Every structure is written in C-alpha cells, then in structure tokens.
Amino acid sequence: MASHRSPTHRAAGKRPVLLASSLALALAAVGVVGVEVSQAAPVGTSAGSAKFAAATCADRTFRAMTVSQRVGQLFMGSVTPSAPDSKRIQLMRQYHVGSVFLAGRSKAGTQATKTLVDGLQANADSAAGRRVGLLVSTDQEGGRVQVLSGPGFSTIPSALTQGSWTTDKLRGEAAVWAKELKSAGVNLNLAPVADVVPASLGTANAPIGRYDREFGHTAATVAPHSDAFLAGSAQSGVLATLKHFPGLGSVVGNTDTTANVVDTVTTSKSSSVTTFKSGVEAGAPVVMISSATYSRIDPKNRAAFSSTVIQTLLRKEVGFKGVVVSDDLGNAVAVKTVSPGDRAVKFLSAGGDLVLTVEPNLIPAMTTAVQTRMTRSESFRWQVEQSVHRVLNAKQKAGLLSCG
Template structure:
C-alpha cells in the first residue's frame, strides 16, 4: 500500500530543494561551523548561494564577512563543505570604487574605475585588470562576481558618481564588458551583468527608495545587453528595481513580466539566469510586501532572489520566502513549472562553472 503522506512529504521536500537553489543570501559572520545559523539554513533548505559583504549598512560598521584573505578562503571552504549542493559564492568586485576585497583587508587589488578604463579605451588592459580580479576571486573560492556594470555613463548618482560605467557609448560599454566577462570565464568565475534594463540615466538610488526612470531612460541603454545576448556572452543578468512606465506602466523591472519575460527573454532572446537586485533595497522594501515581491518576481520570469540582509541580521526571512513560494504553488498562484524552469537554468549555470551533475527535472 502506498503511504500517501510519505509521498506528499517527499514531493514537498523535493520542491523545497529546488526552491532553495533560487535564493542567494547574505549573512553576518566571518567564521562558520555546524552550529552557525547560515550553515543550518544552507543544509535545511539547500540554498543556492551566499553573498559576501564587508560593510553592515544597518549598523554602519565594517564588521561582516571579510577580515583577510586567509580567513575568507577558509570561510568559503567551510561553507562549500557544509552545502548539500555546491554554492554560488559571490561578492561585488567591480574594481575602482566598488570592491569588497579592499587593501585594508590585505588584498592586493588596485584596479581602476570602469570610467578610467573606458576613457583609456584599451581593451587588452581592461581584460588584464579583470583577469587580476578573477585570479584573486578563484584563489579564495569566490565563483560569482556581481560585475560587470553594463549601464551607460549618462547621469546617475549610483553609477556616474562612482565612475562605475565605461562610457556613454553603448558599443564601447559592451566591448569592455565582454573583456571583463572573458577574463572571469577563463577562471571559472560567473559574471553577473547589471543592471537591466539600464541604470545609467536614473536620477535616484534604488537603495534609498522608489526610482522612476520614465523621463530619463533611453532605449540605447539596452544595446550592451542585446549585443551580449546576440554574441552569447551573457550567462546571468541582474534586473534593477527601476520603474519605467514606457516599459511597464504598473511594475518596477524586478517585478515585471513585461520587462523580464516579454522584453528580456522573448524579444531580446536571453536564455540565461535572471537575478533580482537585492530585495532589501528600499525601492522594493518600502513599497511592497515580501509576499508581493516574491510572487511577482517569480511570475515575471525571475530565477534567483538576492537577499543581502543588510538592514537586519535575521535569516528567518529565508524560511519566510520559501514558505511563501510553497504556499503560492499549492494555491495555484505560482505555477510549479516556473520553479522547474528556474531550477534548470540555475543548475545549467552551475554545471558550466562549478560542477558537472546530471540535471534532473
């Protein structure tokens, strides 16, 4: 006789196993063991990845994950040992003004800003600077870099101010970004290109609140992404929390089926992994409930939910997100097929860069 409760529990566990791969989370510790909260969540929910920070925004303190190269290498090694499925382990290491691996922690990683490299316009030099980054990342076990920035240098307080874009010329931006991606790929480091559909013209910062790009966004901001898709350079893209009524009159890009599925996937042809920008940013957090964010992002066609935990130190949100997804699948609000699609894309990217398992539906 079939034990239907056991069968149901088995199916639920398998579903949660897949959902866990869709979460990329931040945590507050520089050392872990089997009793660490993050380890327990990784093991219980088969989490897909973790992101390292050196700065804790809520307390305005440099006391997070990164102390020195040996410590970070050991932390990475221990996390992978505890993980049921090899983890994405990521950080923002663009170079220039956005670099978690700072000299004060003992990292020898002095890299020019993207704008400096774009002004120099020496593609070989850009490649070599990116190669320097990817070699260090690989040496400490970081397999995912939230770079390059594919935004245009138009006029943005979060992009232009910190010289994070190569140029206002979309073709030049793509050529330099392609060198960054090539250098990372050669060391088996995933490049997460950002911030679709373009953050370079915005007048606000989505870390701080709602940003409307309707009157400033230009269609040429799509060009670096489109070229990367056409040339099969892009494996992974971050979608920004930008609102643009010309692209979607109701939802910001992260929560938009029109932008993620209809524009990025169907019209532009992107077949890779879509990551949300950090859902802790106030552009979402102050305007949508956690349930709305999770449901809308997944139904929009997104694959990985980035949860930086920069405003608190409460990992219970991981469980909340997983429970929301399970509940909404059971209610028919989220199609189970959406989870399967995302899981397949995630595992294909892990197979390419991290491991070689059989991919089971």
Template sequence: MINVLNLSASQNPIDDETLKKMIGKMLIIGFEDEYIDENSKIVSLINRYELGGVILFDRFYNDKTKIKNISSAKQLKQLTLKLQSFAKKPLLISVDQEGGRVARLKPKYGFEATPSAKAVSQNDEYMSKHIYNALAKTLRQNGINCNFAPVVDLALNPNNKVIYGLNRSYGAASSEVIKYAKIFMDSLENEGVVSVLKHFPGHGSSLGDSHEGYVDISKTWSEAELEPYRELIKSSKVPMIMSAHVYNSKLDEKYPATLSYNVNTKLLRQELGFKGILVSDDLQMKAILSHYSLEEIVALSINSGVDMLLFANQLTTQDIDALVDVIFQEIKNGNIPMDRIEESNARIEQLYKTYKFK
C-alpha cells in the first residue's frame, strides 16, 4: 500500500482522518430530510467528513407527491439555519433555481415565481436585473449560498428535450446567452450566492437526456458552444462551472466530459483559463452510473480535474460512508494522486475566502 505521505505534494504527513475530511470537502450530497436535529444522518455526515456541500430538492424524483427538503419559506429557513449551525466548517447549501420549469423554490410553497431563461431573454436588461435581483435576495434570505445556474447552453436543437424543450436557454446566439447569464451571475454575487455555469462543454445541441442514459453529441456539437464559457471566464468572475455527462469524440474519443482530462483540464483550464471550481453534474445519472463502477467514476472524475463530486441521491441512493471509503482507497492505492486532492481543497478554500463563508 502506498503511503499517503509520499503522495502529498506538500510532503506533510496527512493522517487518515484528515484525508477523509479532505475527501468530504469535495462532496456535495443530497439527503431526505425536511427537518433535522443533532441525531439526523446528514448532521453526522457533515460533522464526520466536514462535507463541502448539500443540495436541496423540493420533491423526490420518483414520487413527486412526497416532500423532500423544501415545503415553505419558514421551513426552508429553519433547515438551512440548522445545517449551518451543525457545520463546523463552511457548507455550500445549493439548489437548482434557474426559473421556469427548473425551480425548487416554487410559488406553491410561498416563493415568488421566476421566469424561465427563454422568458427572461424576451425582457430588456433593466427588467432582467429586477427579476434576478429578486431571486438572488430570496436565495440569500432563505440560507441558500450556491445556485446551480445560470444555464449557458445554446438553444441549437429544437428536438432537445432537456434544454430547448424546457426553455432553459437564453437563445441560440452566444451574445444573448452571455448577456443574460452575466446579469444573473452579478445578481447572485451581489447577494453572496455562488453561481454555477452549466453544462460544460455544451448540452444545447444534444438529443438525449443524461438522466436517462448515454448522450453522444459528437455529430451535433460545435465550437460555438464554448463561446459563453470563453467570454465569461475572460470578462467575469466565474466561481464554479458544472460538467455535462455528454460524450464528444471530437474532444475525447474515450470518455464523456465529466470523466475527461482532455475536456476538464486541457480545454477548460489550460485553453479557456478557468481557475474556479469544477463540479460534476449528478454522478448518479444513468449516463455515468450505467457505464462505470463507483471506483472508476471517482478516480476518472477527480483525475480529469473535477473538484467537487455531486451525489444528489435523487435517482438512486449512495451510502456516503462507503463513498468516502472508495475514494480513500483509490488514493491509498495510487489511482488518485494526492496532489489532485490538495489542489481541489485549495480551490474550495479560496471560494470560502472570496465569499467570506465562515
């Protein structure tokens, strides 16, 4: 067995407990509770591993009648306050609050409705700022400090059900996508909420849904889909980007984007100059889970350049103790170099400092 000490770029000894907490910091996980206390499973996981973050959903994926984490503003505020009070280290509390069809804070729970990206793009900049300022304020007031938005996929394929069909794109022109995404990002930043551009390197031309299975965009993807990332990275502070579970033989002949070093390090970091945190899309989607073992998923994604692994526990349930142990063993076995763990932890710490998370 390889000694962790010899894997550390800093050459400082890292004991097993510390290493597991470094792994924990790289995880964003979903859980089932609407209310929590000191005896809740999620609280024990937050404390044991100093988890990097959680993701909240209003309903269960397979049973929309059943409340998961969000039922009202009062309940949500209580939940987020308790999560932060139990966390010894900064905790990202995230949601998918794009607007339109993808919104966890819904009017039926007492929250103000936010229009879809397509609807927002039909407004002028003044009105768009008003819309997103209101949304950002709502997130902050309810204890959400990370929003998996905006979507910067281009609306290129009318047959695309997950982006085009749900009105999640600002349009086919990268200039329009960049303009409205920037407004959204600025509103979030002004309220201390982390924005997350998605889905890199572009999901707008796809035909399939990565929730359901393998998505090959090799014949439909174009370089234009990189433009929003290129311009926003160049002109703005982009704290986080989410990878897409799409396969593109033009970029990597073997792996989908989330698991691809060519996509996540060579393209995103080296060519486009991204210095923030790369978070995976949900690693329990069938596009990934049906084709790779858990060992392969964690090793390939981390080695490709992913800093935070999302296990939403919506499509299936992942035991987090087992997950941490798998990553721990992959590091011990030399399949994940220690410097990747340290690199990701450093990026996460920088995010905490930038947003003054305590």
C-alpha cells in the first residue's frame, strides 16, 4: 500500500526473486484487448471541452480518448513485482487503468523490475496513435518502508536518519535513489513523508513514528529535508509525492488497520501543514491525501472525501495545482464502511485526481460508479475532465506522453 501499511502487510506475497514463469504469464496477459464501456465523447459537448480549448498535448490526447480511457486515467492499481498476478493485470488492462503501484516487497533488483515494467508499458493505452504511458509507482522511502531492493538498489536508511543529514547530502542521495528507480522503470515515488510527528508522541504514532518514517519532530526539520528529497528526485527525472496531507503525525491509529482514525489537533494553520506548503512551493508534482478525519478542519468527512481539505485547504490556501492521489481506497480499514464505487466518486467529487487501490478487483465497481455519476452530473463530469488533464500533464512531465 502506498502510505503507511505496516511492514507485515507490505511483506505479503514476498519472494526473494522475480519468478520467470509468473513474469512470462503476466506479460502475456497485458496484451488482452481492452473492452470499451462507452464511446468517445463528442468534442465540445461539455464545459470541460471549452475550458481546455488550448491545444496542449494533454488536451489533444484527451480529445482522442474514449470515455472509458479517460476514466481509466484516474485509477492506480497494484502489481506485486515478486509474483505478478496475470488476472489482475488483465483486469486493469481491460479497464484502461493508467497507473500502476508496485506493492509488496521484491529483492529482484533493477533489471528484473525493468523487465516487468517494460512489459506493462508495452501494452499501455494509445490515443490517436500515440502511446499514453503508465505512471509506475512504489514506496521507496527508506528504512522499514522500501519496497524494491536487490541488485542495483541501495539500502536506504530511514527518514529519521535522513533527517539528521545536511540537506545537500540528502538531495544528492535522493538523486541516486531516484536514478535507481528510473533504471527499473519506476517514474513515480510515493515519497517523501512530510508528516511531523511530535517528539512527545514518537513511536506511539502508529502510521509514521512507529517506523521512523518522519524526517524529524518539528516542521523546521521536516520541511527542508522533504524539499531536499523532492529536489533529488526531480534531478533524476522521477516524480515525487508529498504525503499524507494534511498530516498523519498527530494521530495514534493507522488508517490501514484501524477505523475512525481522528486527528483532534491539526488545524489549517498548524505548523505541520507548512511542510506541505513548503513542498508545494518547491515544485512537488503530486500530493497524497490522508484517510483520517480532521475534527478541527472538517469533522464530518475523512480527508480523502473532504472538499474542505482538498479544494479549500490544499488547492486554494496552499496553492497546489498538481495531481492529488488518494491513500489506499482498496483494502484500508478506514474506508471499509463505504462501498467501493462511493469511495471513488467521493474522492473525485472532493477534488482528488488519482484513485489508488491495492485491490484491483474493485476497479470495475469503481469505474462504473464514476461513469454513472458523469452521466448524471455536469459538475462532476467537469471535475473528472480536470483530473484527467492533471494526470496527463504529469505523464508528459515524466516523459510518458509526447505530441511532437
């Protein structure tokens, strides 16, 4: 899972090497022809078409896509690199899923990972004869949260250790780690963690502090180190992700394994929120939203389903214009009481762009719910169009989309 799953959960399906037979099966599966759920929408039939009248690369690609392809760009499903599941890969191909999360731990190294990713990329969707590459992500934070290891990958120390370094050193090391990801075909890292865990809470903070995932215990330490990690990633051409807005440092429960996790401390003006503002000003291309509830910001909604958190705080007050990705909306206990379709619709309605689910089998229900809502709500369809454009722009930045 992309944010704060415990090492026990992350290790599910762990094997020492990438099995050749599983890889061959998986790569064969992604060649299955996708099933169209709906036809291409006529150009100029919605407010979104007029808004994006400028002929950007993202707009030209968007206009060439079917509705199913557009909706597929809003989803990220998981693949386990140590044991790729051909049926799940086929399902994601069928529903035009535009992003992949490498989940579970693999010691196979960069070359084997690149072979898997290349196979996935070879079967990515096309629009108007142009390949729309996949965003391929993983959790490569360091310490106890490092999904990919083996030949070609460094052993990355914990963020708490990284936070003791100078920012120059961290930027340089982050550039090396990102270069390794790039060589393995990974173009999006779901890191760095910008959460501030107070020293008084420490390891009692289940999602972050327990695993030394924070750079430090004050915003003054976390912000510059998080920014340095971002800069190093950008230097090597890998998109990075600030997480988990507006911060998981002041909670006790882990939203992966605990329901009703509530932060009663954080406000829109808290110093812990300034770490995200600093990262946004430093050019962070992606921000991940927490699934906790923040009683002093929006007591009625989980952050992932809150327009107050995403639209008002993150977009307007912090000024973020990039891609907003969810924390896991598949297996996380925090969202289990919400139907899969509603999880996707609520997140996108609140202003999110990219739905992450570590359980790809939920994607059919999720995409169906999104398309149904699009037919019933002009404003929702407009939000979806904006989100697809943000994802396509991120892909262009990552070198996955070319209109030359």
